Amino acid sequence: MIESACKIIGSVCDKAVSFAGAYPLLGWIIAFGILLLFVFSSVADLIPKLGVIKADLLLPIAKRFRFHKLVKAATKADIQNNVNAVVRRLSHELPKDWIRDMAIKWVELEGKDDLFNDDEAVIRMRPLENQDLNFLTATYYFFKKSFFPKTRDVIPQTYRDASVLFTTRRVVDEQKDKLKTLYEDKLLEPAIEKDKKIITVLEKYGEIDDHGFFTGTFLREIHAVASEARFNKLRFQMSKETHDILAHIEEFMGHYKSKLADKNFEMPDKLWSRIGPVTHYGFLLVAHPIKAAFGADAYINRVKEKLVEGVDRLYVFGTAQEREFAIMVINSIVGQVPEYKLVERFLPSKDYRGEIGGVGALFIKRDNSSNLA
Amino acid sequence: MFNFFKKQGLKIKAIQDRDLGFYLRRLGVYDQIVDQKIHCNSCGDLISLETIQAIIPKDGKITFLCFRPKCINIIHND
Numbered sequence: 001m002i003e004s005a006c007k008i009i010g011s012v013c014d015k016a017v018s019f020a021g022a023y024p025l026l027g028w029i030i031a032f033g034i035l036l037l038f039v040f041s042s043v044a045d046l047i048p049k050l051g052v053i054k055a056d057l058l059l060p061i062a063k064r065f066r067f068h069k070l071v072k073a074a075t076k077a078d079i080q081n082n083v084n085a086v087v088r089r090l091s092h093e094l095p096k097d098w099i100r101d102m103a104i105k106w107v108e109l110e111g112k113d114d115l116f117n118d119d120e121a122v123i124r125m126r127p128l129e130n131q132d133l134n135f136l137t138a139t140y141y142f143f144k145k146s147f148f149p150k151t152r153d154v155i156p157q158t159y160r161d162a163s164v165l166f167t168t169r170r171v172v173d174e175q176k177d178k179l180k181t182l183y184e185d186k187l188l189e190p191a192i193e194k195d196k197k198i199i200t201v202l203e204k205y206g207e208i209d210d211h212g213f214f215t216g217t218f219l220r221e222i223h224a225v226a227s228e229a230r231f232n233k234l235r236f237q238m239s240k241e242t243h244d245i246l247a248h249i250e251e252f253m254g255h256y257k258s259k260l261a262d263k264n265f266e267m268p269d270k271l272w273s274r275i276g277p278v279t280h281y282g283f284l285l286v287a288h289p290i291k292a293a294f295g296a297d298a299y300i301n302r303v304k305e306k307l308v309e310g311v312d313r314l315y316v317f318g319t320a321q322e323r324e325f326a327i328m329v330i331n332s333i334v335g336q337v338p339e340y341k342l343v344e345r346f347l348p349s350k351d352y353r354g355e356i357g358g359v360g361a362l363f364i365k366r367d368n369s370s371n372l373a
Numbered sequence: 374m375f376n377f378f379k380k381q382g383l384k385i386k387a388i389q390d391r392d393l394g395f396y397l398r399r400l401g402v403y404d405q406i407v408d409q410k411i412h413c414n415s416c417g418d419l420i421s422l423e424t425i426q427a428i429i430p431k432d433g434k435i436t437f438l439c440f441r442p443k444c445i446n447i448i449h450n451d
Contacts, residue, residue: 103382108392122428190443
């Protein structure tokens, strides 16, 4: 068998060499073209946006010729690269270390031992005609696996499922219309059927996400609380705590919107922070550099006040319009308030005024003995 | 070619439609499925080659989810 394969390869090589000898220019052009394709294919595996182009090239060829290996390569390239292109953007918004690129692994050559050792589900990819469904299933499963690392079992299921559904919806919204229908029929409807409360939670997520607080504060905060509550009795209060955090953010946003509508409206001081059984978080909204005639000083003073109040997790948000100023304030806090440690910077999809863009940062108090980062 | 530049991604294990039968034989469950002896771990309906959507190792056993939306929905540790 191997001998005959070697003979075939040898004969092909001989023919290629004799062809190149007869038509050297054409031979070099073909060799260069093959090399170029090989390099493009390899680079496309690193850059999702290039990978999407690779998938767009492969899909029609695979649909036309139906070679099994080509169909598999096209299926994988299409799903993996489309998901990763979206995920790379989301990774700047979601808590750090939550999201990595997706890597589809075909398992047909694996056995029982691999299945149990990996302890991972194997999902079925339907033929290329069902690529939308394949994409949706893979995306949903990917977020389910990625969200709330280590705290998955501590986060109340309604909030956890709603978080995954909500984020999947955001990915779907960026894709074609057909996917939205599939999302509603295959994911949303069954999820609501299983747990009616999900619909209310999704609405609330939508409201706070319009101001960057869903990924900005809510997900980070419940993950931090759950990390701390994993091995103590607080674990059994996670439902109430998650509900209360969401309610607080909603109330804060509601009052902030009233302030946007009426400049004389005074926001109650207590809403700028919340003391829970595990965390004491607070907000600092940065804008209006004109008012801050002395650079970031006014904001630094407010940060120091938060420190005195005992806020141990400080969320700083800046508007899209005043992005550079907000970054300057964040850098000034790093330099002038050493009691707070900058844990991460993030880029919410919308700023607190509801405009696309904005910046955010999370600081934690250094003397905080708990590991809330 | 450039794999050394690539960060380790989150692995999603998948099986292509056409490889399903071969894979189930490797797992030693093909005949049981063809003979309709296995049920969906979520809805309890009989599983067939056409209706399998996920294969999940659970408590030392190989379990299956069918293609119904409500069953796909519970995939992964629920």
